[in-house]
Amino acid sequence: MFLLKRFKFKKSINKIDEFIVDEDQLKIFCELASAQKSIGLDIEGNGFYRYPERVCLIQVSINDRPFIIDPLQFDDLTSLGEIFNNSKITKIVHAGDYDIRSLSRDYNFTFNNVFDTSIAAAFLGSGRLGLDAVLKEHLNVEVSKDKRLQRSDWTIRPLSAEAITYAANDVRYLVNAMETMSDKLNSLGRFQWVQEEFKRLSAVKYEAKDEEVAFLNVKGSRDIEGQNLAVLRKLYQFREDEAISKDRPPFKVISDSILVAIARNPQGNFDDIKGIGWWGRPEPSSRLKKVIKQGLEAPPVTRPKKKDNERQRLSNKQRERANVRLRSLKVWRKGIGDELKLDPSILWPTSSLNRLSRFPNDFEVEMENPEVRLWQQKEFGESLKIMIDKDSG
Known part of the structure; x- marks a missing residue:
């Protein structure tokens, strides 16, 4: 029998969930998980609040029992990565592209043997592919998906009982869902179809953006060229530096629409830019104007042309x-x-x-x-x- 430190929550919590925060707990958990044929997996990140984004929770279920690993408490999660890479253990995710990319980004984890309940639902003809809808249709289980909690800053500690229950429910039913959906897929002769999709998903890896050309992907900027594009590049680099220093997502520092508006008319009046907000004030606007000046003094930028075939x-x-x-x-x-x-x-x-x-x-x-x-x-x-x-x- 294994023992893990338990969190005791309000009476409204239906089940006490295991919360893993130290090396001894992680070792015991990994020994248990390594003996399973399948486990459920989900993560929570902080991309809506912090920059760069990072994984803040890793939820794993064994049968219908959820465990929540706090990765912010660990320097080394290699033992967990070995489980994810173990081809003998099926990792069950829901719309798992984000989860796999995030774990690849933060820990260089690789995956083998993945089952995605969202993909499975699509191949079963489900019209709605959200986790709550899939569980209701295929298991007749109701799980509330609170958008407010979904957009939480998962960096903040301590986590509320409500947040932990939300995170636990993301994996609680995944093993049962896989078993039920696998039977349905086999009966329809489609299991081999999804197996190929799952193999592709397993191979997903995080690819860092190319900082030299990332500014070209600013929304609404495709027709910007020359000197204006040079200004946009300087503005983009400025925003990136600000986002990192403030630990805030770039879109919360300066929106794409404002970057584009300034780049189109770099010598215009900031007061004419809708939503300029704080950046229209004297001190912030003077900083922006210095960046604009650098862009105007830089060589014009030519947007790469697509290869003419x-x-x-x-x-x-x-x-x-x-x-x-x-x-x-x-x-x-x-x-x-x-x-x-x-x-x-x-x-x-x-x-x-x-x-x-x-x-x-x-x-x-x-x-x-x-x-x-x-x-x-x-x-x-x-x-x-x-x-x-x-x-x-």
């Missing part, structure tokens, strides 16, 4: 024919979706249909594109080929 050029007639073919291919895909009661978008990538509509003779080449899954080729490749040949004849 001669092969991608189509005449007006060819483009018109491609549009007709694309509509036909989408009708084909929707027909299958209606028959299987599935969202058509999961049956074949839209980007692939776009390419095939333009270059229908490249079918074999398209089958080698990594966007196209093996299960899609096996189930629908022949039908798609017939459709393209018929439409191109």
Whole structure:
């Protein structure tokens, strides 16, 4: 029998959850988790309040029993990472891309053998894919998802009993959900389909943004060029430095819309910028003006152009024919979706249909594109080929 320090909460808490805050507890927990065939997994981060973002809670369930690990109390979580990488243990997540990327970012964790209940629900034809909706549909379990708690600053300690219960409920039913949904997927002959999707999810890794070109992705700035783009780059770098020094997300320092407004008219009056707020005051605005001056004195910036591929050029007639073919291919895909009661978008990538509509003779080449899954080729490749040949004849 193992013993962990317990938190005692208000009477409204239905179940006392294990909260892991020291090395001895973590060691005992990892020994227990390592002996399981499957565990539920979720995290809570602080990206809405802090910068850079970091993982603030790691929730793991064994059967229907949730454990909450406080990563802020540990310097080394290698033993936990070994469990996540263990191919003999299924890690059950819900919409787990964010969780896996975050754990990759903060701890360089890698994953093997993942089951995502959101993906499973999509392949079962569920119309709503939120955790609460999925649990209600497939387990008839009701879990309240309070948006207020979802947007909490999970850095703050001590956590309230309400917050801990919220976090625990994110993993409490995942093992049961996987078992139920796996049976349904097998009965429909779709388990191999989701297995390929899960393998792709397992391979997800965090990729840091390229600081040299990140400013080009500021929302609403695509048409900004030259000297104005040089100003935007300086403003972006200034905001990034401010965000790090203040430990606040960049969007809470200066919004993209304000950066763009200033870059478009760098010598304009700040009073004319909607939402300028605090940055319109004398001292902050003088700091911004220094940054603007640096941008105006810097060499103009040329936005990188997309590679001009001669092969991608189509005449007006060819483009018109491609549009007709694309509509036909989408009708084909929707027909299958209606028959299987599935969202058509999961049956074949839209980007692939776009390419095939333009270059229908490249079918074999398209089958080698990594966007196209093996299960899609096996189930629908022949039908798609017939459709393209018929439409191109």
